Amino acid sequence: MKQQIIISGIGGQGVLFLTRVIAQVAVNQGIPVLTSETHGMAQRGGTVLSTIKIGDFSSPLIRTAQADLGILLWEANLPVHRSLLKTNGQLLINTENSGEGTRLDAAKIARTLGNAVLLNLVLLGLAVNQKALFCTAEECEEAIKQLAPAKFVEQNLAAFQMGLSH
Amino acid sequence: MKNKIQLLMGNEAIGQGLIEAGCQIAAAYPGTPSTEILQAVIDRQEQAVEPIHIEWSVNEKIAFEVALAASYTGKRSVAVMKQVGLNVAADPFMRTAYIGIKGGMLTIVADDPGPHSSQNEQDTRLFCLQARVPVIDPASPAEAKEWIRPAFELSEKYETNIVLRPTTRICHSRQNVALEQPIKLERQANFEKNPTRWAATPAFLPALHRNLNANLEKIATEAAWQPRLIPGNGSQPRTALVASGIAYSNLVDLLEELDLNGTVDLYQVLMPYPLNPDFSAQLHKKYDHLLILEETYPVIELQLAHPGSSGKQNGAVPREGELTPDVIHSALANFLKLAPPNEKPATRRGQRPSLCPGCSHRTAFYSIKKCFPTGIFPSDIGCYTLGMNLGAVHTVHCMGACISQGAGFYQAYQQDDGDFPTIVVTIGDSTFFHAGIPALINAVIQQARMIIVILDNATAAMTGGQPVPHMGIAAGDKPTKAVAIEPLVKASGVDFMEVCNPYDNEKFESLLKNADDYIRSPDGGVAVLIARHGCIMDPAVRKSQESFFVTILDNCIGCEKCTSAFECPALSMDREKNVAVVDQDRCIGCGTCIPVCPVSAIIKQEKS
Numbered sequence: 001m002k003q004q005i006i007i008s009g010i011g012g013q014g015v016l017f018l019t020r021v022i023a024q025v026a027v028n029q030g031i032p033v034l035t036s037e038t039h040g041m042a043q044r045g046g047t048v049l050s051t052i053k054i055g056d057f058s059s060p061l062i063r064t065a066q067a068d069l070g071i072l073l074w075e076a077n078l079p080v081h082r083s084l085l086k087t088n089g090q091l092l093i094n095t096e097n098s099g100e101g102t103r104l105d106a107a108k109i110a111r112t113l114g115n116a117v118l119l120n121l122v123l124l125g126l127a128v129n130q131k132a133l134f135c136t137a138e139e140c141e142e143a144i145k146q147l148a149p150a151k152f153v154e155q156n157l158a159a160f161q162m163g164l165s166h
Numbered sequence: 167m168k169n170k171i172q173l174l175m176g177n178e179a180i181g182q183g184l185i186e187a188g189c190q191i192a193a194a195y196p197g198t199p200s201t202e203i204l205q206a207v208i209d210r211q212e213q214a215v216e217p218i219h220i221e222w223s224v225n226e227k228i229a230f231e232v233a234l235a236a237s238y239t240g241k242r243s244v245a246v247m248k249q250v251g252l253n254v255a256a257d258p259f260m261r262t263a264y265i266g267i268k269g270g271m272l273t274i275v276a277d278d279p280g281p282h283s284s285q286n287e288q289d290t291r292l293f294c295l296q297a298r299v300p301v302i303d304p305a306s307p308a309e310a311k312e313w314i315r316p317a318f319e320l321s322e323k324y325e326t327n328i329v330l331r332p333t334t335r336i337c338h339s340r341q342n343v344a345l346e347q348p349i350k351l352e353r354q355a356n357f358e359k360n361p362t363r364w365a366a367t368p369a370f371l372p373a374l375h376r377n378l379n380a381n382l383e384k385i386a387t388e389a390a391w392q393p394r395l396i397p398g399n400g401s402q403p404r405t406a407l408v409a410s411g412i413a414y415s416n417l418v419d420l421l422e423e424l425d426l427n428g429t430v431d432l433y434q435v436l437m438p439y440p441l442n443p444d445f446s447a448q449l450h451k452k453y454d455h456l457l458i459l460e461e462t463y464p465v466i467e468l469q470l471a472h473p474g475s476s477g478k479q480n481g482a483v484p485r486e487g488e489l490t491p492d493v494i495h496s497a498l499a500n501f502l503k504l505a506p507p508n509e510k511p512a513t514r515r516g517q518r519p520s521l522c523p524g525c526s527h528r529t530a531f532y533s534i535k536k537c538f539p540t541g542i543f544p545s546d547i548g549c550y551t552l553g554m555n556l557g558a559v560h561t562v563h564c565m566g567a568c569i570s571q572g573a574g575f576y577q578a579y580q581q582d583d584g585d586f587p588t589i590v591v592t593i594g595d596s597t598f599f600h601a602g603i604p605a606l607i608n609a610v611i612q613q614a615r616m617i618i619v620i621l622d623n624a625t626a627a628m629t630g631g632q633p634v635p636h637m638g639i640a641a642g643d644k645p646t647k648a649v650a651i652e653p654l655v656k657a658s659g660v661d662f663m664e665v666c667n668p669y670d671n672e673k674f675e676s677l678l679k680n681a682d683d684y685i686r687s688p689d690g691g692v693a694v695l696i697a698r699h700g701c702i703m704d705p706a707v708r709k710s711q712e713s714f715f716v717t718i719l720d721n722c723i724g725c726e727k728c729t730s731a732f733e734c735p736a737l738s739m740d741r742e743k744n745v746a747v748v749d750q751d752r753c754i755g756c757g758t759c760i761p762v763c764p765v766s767a768i769i770k771q772e773k774s
Contacts, residue, residue, distance in 0.1 A: 010517055012752075020173070020340070027173045027342045034306075035340040037175075040198030040283030041628065044552060045735045047516025058306065059415035060339040063491035065509040066423070080516040083509060107751065116751035 001031065002055035003134045004062050008081045009073030011043035014120035017147070018071070019050035021124065024143040025135045026054050036060035047077055051084075054134055069132050070101075071123050090132045094119050102130055109162050118159035125163020137164055174343040176307035176336040180274060181206025182343070183314035185214050187270075188351040189244050191236035192220045193229035195600065196629035197248030198283035199337035200276035204246050205630075208642045215350045220641045222632050225565070225600040226251035230258050230273065234327075237271040238364065239355035242318055249277045249290050250564065254601070256293075259327075263298045264374045265366060266325040269353065270318030273299075277333045279461040279488045285547065285564060287486070289463035290331045291438045298378055300385050301329040302437050303411040303460075307341040313436075315349075316390055324381045333461055335412040335488070386440040393445055398430040402502065406431040406449065409459040410438050410466060413489040417459055420491055420498065430502070435460075441469045457482065457501040461489050476501050521552045523736040524708070524756040526699030527592075527621050530668035531558035532732055532762065534590050534619065537678045541588040542575050544568040546602075548594040549628045550621050555733045559592070566601025568593050573605070573614035580615070588682050589616035595651065596626040596634045603654060609692050610659035615685040617678065617693045620651060623701040631703060655694045662693040669699055671761050702754065713755035714770035718746050722767040732762045 005022065009015040019035050026033035034057055038048035051062045067084045075095040085091060091101030096108065104126055110118035121144065127133045128140055141157060148156040174182060180203045184192060194204035204220065211218050219236075223229035226247040233243040247255060252275045259273065275293075278284040294301035302317060304310035310332050321328045362370045385391075393408075407430055409417050414434045421427045431453070435441070438460065449456060449472055458467045458477035464485075467477040476482035476497075483489065483497045492511040499506050521528045531553040534543065545551060545559040546568040553559040561571055572591040579586040593602050598620050606618065626632040633639040638648030655663050662684045668674045674697065681693035700707035724744035729737045736753035737746050746767075757770040 011519065012522075023173050023340050027171060030171075033173070033340070033342055036335055037338045037340070038282070039202075039338050041549075041551070042282065042519050044519040044522060044549060045517070046519030053419075058418040059335075059412060059491065060341075061335065061412075061416055061491050063420065063423070063495060064507070064511045066491075074517075077516055080512055080514045083512040111751070 001134060002057070003053075003069065004067045005052040005054070005069045005071070006062060006067045006081060006084050007050040007052070007071045007073070008077040009048055010077075011038075011045045011048050012117075013073045014117050015048050015050050015073060018120040018124060019052060020147055021121075021140065021143045022052050022133070024147055025139045028139065028143060029135070031134075032056055034060035047074070047080060049081060069127070071127060073120060073123065090130065092123055092126055092130065092132065094123055102126065104163070104166060106163065109166075110159055113155055113159055113162070115155070118155065121156050121159040122163035125160040126166055127163075129164050129166060170345045171342050172345055173340050174307060174311075175202060175338060175340050176310055176332055177202035177338070178206040179307040179311035179341070179343045180314065180330070180332065182210055182345060183311035184244055185210050185218070186346045186348045187315040187318050188216065188242050188349045189318070190216060190218050190241045190353075191233055191243040192218065192246065193223045193232045193244070194221075194246035195223055195226045195229050195251055196626050196632045197251050198629055199278055199334040200246055200248045200251070200274065201629040201632070202337070203274060203276075204641065211642070213348055215348050216352070222641045224635060226255040227258060230255040233271060234258060234262060234267065237267040237269045239269065239357045240353050241269040241355060242271070242351065243269060244272045244274060246274045247276075248284065249275055249288050250284060250286065251275070252290060252293055254565065259299070260297050262327045264371060264378055265363060267321065267327055268325060268358075270321040271327045272314070272317055272321065272330055273327055274330045274332070276337050277331055277462065279333055282334050285562070287462045289461070289465060290329060291465040292463045294329050294331075295439045295465060295469075298382060299327055299329055300382070300437060301331050301439050302391065303331050303435065304336060305411055305414045305434065307336055307339050308343045310336055311343055320385070320388065320391070324385055326381060326385070331411075333412055382440045386442045387444070391437040392442060393433045393435045396428070396432040398432070399428055402430040404452070404454040405502075406433060406453045406455075407457050407459070407498075408433045408435060408449070408466060408470075410435040411461055413459040413461055413494065416489065416491045416494050417498070420494055424504070426502075435466055438465050439469070441466065446470050446472075455501070457497065459483060459489055459494060459497070518555070519552060520555050520733055520735050521549060522702050523734055523752050524702040524754040524758065525549070526623060526668050526697065526702070527553060528556065528732065528734065529671055529758045530592070530619060530621060530674065530697045531556045533668065533671050533675045533678060534558050534592070535731075537675055538588040538590060538682070541590050543590050543592065544571040544575065545592045546594065546597045548597055548626075550592055550594055553592060556731065565597055566593070566605050569602055569605035569609055569618060572616045572618065573609040573612060576614040576616050577612070586615065588685075590678075591616060591618045592621055593618065594627070595620060595622040595624065595636065596632070598651065599635050603658065606655070606658045606660070606692070613691055615690050615692070617681045617685060617695065620655075620694060620696045622651060622696050622698045625701045625704065627701045627703060631701065651696060655696075660692050660694045662691075663696070664694075665696040665698055667699050668697040669756070669758055671758075702756075708754060711756065713773060714757050715773050716748055716753055716755055716757055716759070716768065716770050718748055719767045719769060720745075721765055722746050723765055725764060727764065728759050728762050728768065732759055734759055
């Protein structure tokens with residue numbers, strides 16, 4: 001089993017947390033995983049990209065047109081990161097606009113839970129719903145419980161469920 | 167614990183490795199991409215079976231010297247920094263090559279090819295070649311951790327400092343990593359006095375230099391650190407690929423994807439300096455063509471000096487930037503005469519970073535620019551570099567340079583006709599402690615006339631909020647003595663000093679004008695304003711200040727002052743209606759944008 005995933009957004013949107021949750025699912029299943037993340041200056045509201053490679057890989061970086069799945073938290077990044085996706089790769093986008101890929105106003109859904117930043121887990125739920133990921137809903141929930149701070153676990157799981165049942 | 171697998175960031179893996187290897191003194195100054203290494207040591211110190219001293223030092227030179235002397239006592243120590251931090255630590259680092267160490271000492275220097283978060287993309291491996299210090303170049307987070315214990319052993323065997331050089335893509339990658347039990351070394355501090363070594367005068371240095379050279383020859387042939395070969399099947403005769411660090415990992419995945427695995431001889435260089443001369447001789451004999459992939463400078467390539475090399479020197483591999491999988495694909499396709507890549511990588515860069523909504527640096531910069539539209543604004547390394555977006559930062563060089571640059575600007579201007587523009591220097595609190603104080607003393611005694619604004623947000627913000635000396639907190643939130651900024655400024659000979667919260671724009675602007683009057687007065691000199699407001703990334707700071715519901719009324723004239731001159735990321739233009747709008751998901755309700763609006767269209771209301 002091999003899967004290459006990109007997660008694209010801007011600093012502060014929860015790209016890193018979503019990256020960690022997906023990678024943790026792989027670790028829990030005993031599958032090798034590599035991620036690469038953006039830290040430092042770019043995190044101050046600039047475009048950030050995480051890559052996740054599930055399975056037997058050596059490097060965390062993804063070459064142009066090799067990603068199986070793209071999860072975009074910030075629609076304006078589409079022209080920047082679209083080229084990393086395979087021509088038949090799946091694309092999930094948080095947006096209120098129409099266009100290519102599977103689109104969902106995840107921020108709006110997250111706001112009903114009180115915080116737009118939860119859109120990251122709404123999109124994770126959507127990815128599982130779309131059968132775009134290597135793992136099941138239960139496996140994602142287990143990883144969320146492991147990684148979310150205790151007082152936010154319920155809210156995080158609720159966001160995930162809202163994406164899942166969408 | 168044994169064989170437990172955890173998902174670890176490269177920096178966490180390195181921190182874990184240091185604890186497992188019995189490191190007892192760890193000192194660092196934060197800097198991307200290295201910062202999380204010491205944080206991981208702090209977070210994991212409970213695992214250590216022997217005492218461990220962990221410190222955020224005031225700068226990298228100090229971190230290195232603390233670790234160095236600890237090593238003299240026989241204990242294992244580490245100094246951690248980013249690549250440009252090694253420039254700051256260069257002085258003790260260079261001499262250590264000659265003098266050596268006792269207990270194992272590692273210097274972990276994280277390079278930033280790209281660069282992603284640095285003022286250059288210098289290669290620590292080349293620095294090590296010039297310093298004559300062995301350097302190892304891991305290709306993954308797991309490898310970085312695995313190498314720490316043998317690196318300490320190598321360090322102790324030859325009594326030499328060893329550099330571990332991860333790069334951004336190692337530091338900020340995550341991988342499933344196996345944990346081990348920390349070892350117990352049971353070493354008591356025992357400094358064996360030997361002034362001819364530890365205080366070696368020039369008379370003793372030729373012998374120490376000879377010893378260094380002899381050691382380097384032996385280290386180059388250490389079995390555990392020899393290049394590793396994955397042989398090809400002979401279909402590419404007299405051709406080999408040579409790579410190190412993350413470039414090696416990128417190459418391995420690429421060969422797999424192109425179905426070329428095992429078709430061409432592939433070497434991973436573990437220790438780029440010193441290279442074994444036998445390895446070099448073997449490559450000269452066995453191969454007519456080599457492709458050499460390394461970040462960022464041609465360190466292996468220069469040492470090999472192979473006539474059939476394709477690399478940075480003949481332009482087959484780009485001389486600048488990261489060796490991403492796409493870059494390597496193009497270079498490999500050319501080298502092996504494969505079809506060139508079909509797909510072009512994207513060239514668009516995406517959204518630029520900006521100061522956070524509610525950041526007090528933004529209000530300070532806005533006021534500075536407003537008061538002195540034609541001023542010269544030297545700034546420094548930190549979040550506040552982003553003051554560029556507001557047109558309030560004209561130079562950024564290296565830690566602490568802004569104060570000396572401000573003084574240099576003054577001297578150059580004033581000698582023409584005595585007139586000079588208002589020079590407003592901005593420097594963060596952590597940067598001020600790091601390298602600003604000697605520069606301040608110098609500016610005062612050279613009688614420079616300028617305004618220094620110390621942007622004091624009570625933390626090293628850019629790197630994620632490490633403690634700073636004036637807060638009375640040390641690594642791991644331990645209480646310590648606080649060293650305040652004000653008495654340091656006063657003791658440096660500054661006669662004009664004021665403290666102000668830059669959220670109070672009227673007061674801050676009036677102080678800026680007073681400061682300008684002062685520097686231009688007969689007895690004027692350096693004026694210091696301390697702009698003090700906690701970092702908005704700190705949840706306690708956000709909680710402690712009132713948050714309003716900020717909206718924009720219909721009388722907005724679309725002048726874009728709030729979105730461009732003030733540049734708050736929570737404000738943007740609705741292009742259809744030509745009015746500014748507030749993104750309520752990002753607005754923190756500070757209301758600092760209100761005075762910016764020329765028609766008072768931005769209003770704040772109590773949150774219901």
